[in-house]
Amino acid sequence: MILVIGAGGQVGQELVHNLRQLYGKEKVVASDIREVKELEAPFEKLNALDEEAIKKVVEKHKIKEVYHLAALLSATAEKQIDFAWKLNMQSLFYILDLAKEKVIDKIFWPSSIAVFGPNTPRENTPQHTITDPNTVYGISKLAGERWCEYYAEKFDVDVRSIRYPGLIGYKTLPGGGTTDYAVDIYHQALEKREYSCFLKEDTYLPMMYMEDAIRATIELMQADKKSIKIRSSYNLAGISFSPKEIAASIKEIIPDFKITYHPDSRQNIADSWPKSIDDSSAQNDWGWKCKYNLQSMTKDMIKHLK
Ligand code: AKB
Numbered sequence: 001m002i003l004v005i006g007a008g009g010q011v012g013q014e015l016v017h018n019l020r021q022l023y024g025k026e027k028v029v030a031s032d033i034r035e036v037k038e039l040e041a042p043f044e045k046l047n048a049l050d051e052e053a054i055k056k057v058v059e060k061h062k063i064k065e066v067y068h069l070a071a072l073l074s075a076t077a078e079k080q081i082d083f084a085w086k087l088n089m090q091s092l093f094y095i096l097d098l099a100k101e102k103v104i105d106k107i108f109w110p111s112s113i114a115v116f117g118p119n120t121p122r123e124n125t126p127q128h129t130i131t132d133p134n135t136v137y138g139i140s141k142l143a144g145e146r147w148c149e150y151y152a153e154k155f156d157v158d159v160r161s162i163r164y165p166g167l168i169g170y171k172t173l174p175g176g177g178t179t180d181y182a183v184d185i186y187h188q189a190l191e192k193r194e195y196s197c198f199l200k201e202d203t204y205l206p207m208m209y210m211e212d213a214i215r216a217t218i219e220l221m222q223a224d225k226k227s228i229k230i231r232s233s234y235n236l237a238g239i240s241f242s243p244k245e246i247a248a249s250i251k252e253i254i255p256d257f258k259i260t261y262h263p264d265s266r267q268n269i270a271d272s273w274p275k276s277i278d279d280s281s282a283q284n285d286w287g288w289k290c291k292y293n294l295q296s297m298t299k300d301m302i303k304h305l306k
Contacts, residue, residue, distance in 0.1 A: 001027055003063040005048050005091070006070030007039055008032035010167060010174040011110070011213065015067060017171075018214050029061050033070070038172075048091035058103060065221070067108040068095045074114055074269050076176030077137040088140035096147065099157040107159040108221055111145050111233035113206055114138035115163060118272045125274035127235045127281045134272055145232040152231035160220050161233035162213075165277065168297060169210025170304040178269045182207055182246055185259070186301045189250045194258045201244040201261050204275035208238030209292035209300070216288055223286035230281055234288075237279040241294050249298040 002023065007016050007030035016039060019028045030039040031046035044057045048070035057063070070091055077084035098104045116125055117132035133139050141163075151157040166179020173187075174180040181197055182205075188195040208216075216236055220228070241249075247259040282288035292300070 001029065001061050001063045002065045002067065003029045003031060003057065003061065004067045004069065005031050005046060005054075005095070006068070007043075008034060008036035009069055010169065010172045011164075011210075011217075012069050013038055013172045014169060014210055014214050015069070015217060018218060019067075022218065029057070029063065031057060048094075049087060051094045054094055055098070058098060064104055065106045066095050066098070066104055067217075068092065069110060071110075071140075072137065073175065073177040074112075074135050074137040075178055075180075075266050077140070078135060078265070078269075081136050084136045085140055088137070089143060092144050092147065096151045096157060096159065099159065100151060100155040105158060106221065107157070108217060109144065109148060109159060109161050110217075111141045111161050111163045112137070113163055113165050113273050113277065115142040115145060115233070116272075116274050120274060122275045124276050124278045125235070126278050127230065135269055138272075149232040158225060159231060160228055161231075162216055162220060162236050162282075163233045163277075164213060165206035165208045165236060165238045167208055167210055167213050168301065170301050171210070178266045178273070179205055179207060181243065185243075185246060185250065186298075186305055189254055189257045190302065190305055193254065193256050194260070195247070197243045197259055197261050198264045198266050199243055199261070199270050200263050200267060201259075202242050203267070203270050204240050204242045205270055206238055206240050206274060206277045208236065208290070209297040212238065212290050212292055215291075216282075219288065220282075220286055227286050229285050234282040234285075235277050235279045236282055236288065237277040238290055239292065239294050239297065240276040245294065246298070249294050250302070252295075253298065253302050
């Protein structure tokens with residue numbers, strides 16, 4: 001049995017859908033701090049900071065595999081420093097400890113490109129390099145990675161992780177991230193034919209289409225244990241583009257679309273992150289291969305959002 005914590009979020013809803021298609025609806029328990037009308041039973045209202053409640057749900061459904069997605073993202077975390085640190089770290093320990101005690105067998109926990117910082121090489125960022133994040137979110141993800149590796153090495157915990165780039169999908173809206181513009185832009189392009197972007201036109205960031213991200217997550221979790229050589233978190237490259245380039249790809253389909261640029265505090269966060277990522281470790285270890293590029297993603301996003 002599988003439990004998805006934070007299932008109401010941008011990744012969670014699509015992941016639950018795909019896991020249920022793969023393993024059967026009754027095998028995947030969705031959970032979130034709030035009721036989510038899009039998520040059908042089995043569903044549990046669950047606060048990721050309530051250790052006893054997590055234990056009860058795990059026991060009730062005989063859970064063996066947990067996808068722990070609950071977290072505050074980069075922009076929101078800067079506004080709620082203490083809570084972000086508590087949620088992003090404490091909840092991870094609850095899940096890691098369940099695996100240490102051999103109550104559950106396997107964990108997926110997402111990290112992020114936010115583990116990198118201003119002194120990280122920004123082009124084709126290597127798997128192992130300088131990690132000096134200057135956001136609360138990035139610090140919490142980096143600390144989380146270190147703890148995942150520690151639990152894997154010391155307690156033989158089977159925890160697997162991906163450093164998600166910015167994720168773009170049509171089914172759900174993201175909340176509180178720096179890369180969110182790349183989702184919002186499609187909605188505004190269709191509704192208003194214009195978009196006011198909170199990043200500068202030449203801000204390159206690594207992004208990925210949701211279909212690829214969900215496939216990567218499931219492929220990583222299905223991979224043979226021996227092939228998972230990195231227990232902190234895997235780099236995943238996806239597609240690197242700037243606001244100007246995504247706008248141009250939209251213009252090919254909606255010629256009267258216009259974009260303007262009004263950078264805010266999120267520009268500083270974006271400037272500390274890589275422009276592109278080297279994901280050769282993921283390719284070599286568990287055969288990862290990205291499918292979508294900017295053009296095919298834009299075509300698919302607009303087709304579905306229409
Ligand atoms: C964010 O922008 O905070 C997230 C991320 C890159 O982890 N999308």
